[in-house]
Amino acid sequence: MSCQHGIDDLREATTQDIDAIEKVYKSAFPEEESESVTKLAVQLLKDNETSPKIYSFVALLKNTVVGHVSFSPVVDANDVGFRGYILAPLAVQSDYHKHGIGSKLVKHGLEQLTNVGVHAVFVYGDPGYYGRFGFRADIAENTKVDYEVKYPSGWQGLILNDCHHTETGTRNISVHAALCDEELW
Template identity: 35%
Template sequence: MKLSLFDESQFYEVIDLFKRVFSASESEEDGQVIADFVSNLITTTKPEDLIGCVAEDNGGVIGCIFFSRLTVPSGQEAFILSPVAVLTNVQGTGIGQKLIRYGLDHLKSLGVHLAFTYGDPSYYCKTGFEPISENIVKAPCSLSQPMGWLAQALNGSEIHTMVGETACVEALNDPSLW
């Protein structure tokens, strides 16, 4: 398996990956919603505000994640992880966690201070994310599952309370995704 940064030549393969994975785990409709979201994320987000990471095996993409810029009140460099997809037949083999660690290492190399995500704490805590209260850092949109708001300081320090709003990239600024 090879881990690398997303390249635009992988656009259609990555969109198909997200559609297939979310159609299998949720529904065909959800698969299309996520595929449309990923397409929008890639095409409308400035390159400096988006970092994608892919896992390839046997010449094909088997996993993909995206980090997009999150503006926080402290002014620290921050990104949010969303979405994550690994081919259904290789889920549970550690590919997703390897991709996330690869992406977090890349963010650290760029001097990014904070990483956030919104999802299953039992999964994301394996890669260093910890639940964070919106009293510490407010999410950009209303959370349907507040226990899924997670963060980590990439330099190992404590995340201090920030007063004010956060802002995500336009493609992620859709309340239905939260």
């Protein structure tokens, strides 16, 4: 299949997209990973009562969901003014890899978060891929999560809007409950 003409639409995901999103993740990830990542995507989509809200977007081609991304809020209990998010998960249906769909989803989400005043976004993923959006390991090195990350170079951050730092310069962030699975780290 080819999507030389790109995607038809990017929009906020709804719970009516769950079956299509599950299909995307099962197609995009190896079987041993797909279950936990699919579960994460669905949990974040179903939990639409958070404050600040979870952002979830789908990419459509011919009215079919071919990609999905979620951005969920993180909390720094020592700095209630900090507005941060984590990008996870991201997937594009395997038939549509290498067509820029994932990039469009990430850029769209980052633009939305920038527009609502989010200070920073974090991601745990391939530095080669996420580096193209400006994510860097040095930005996240003083931001700690409650899990030991297996691949420290994959823990990266991106500053969207000016943010102040805690007095120590270190952030200890808590992630959404759906991300509280050591398998994901």
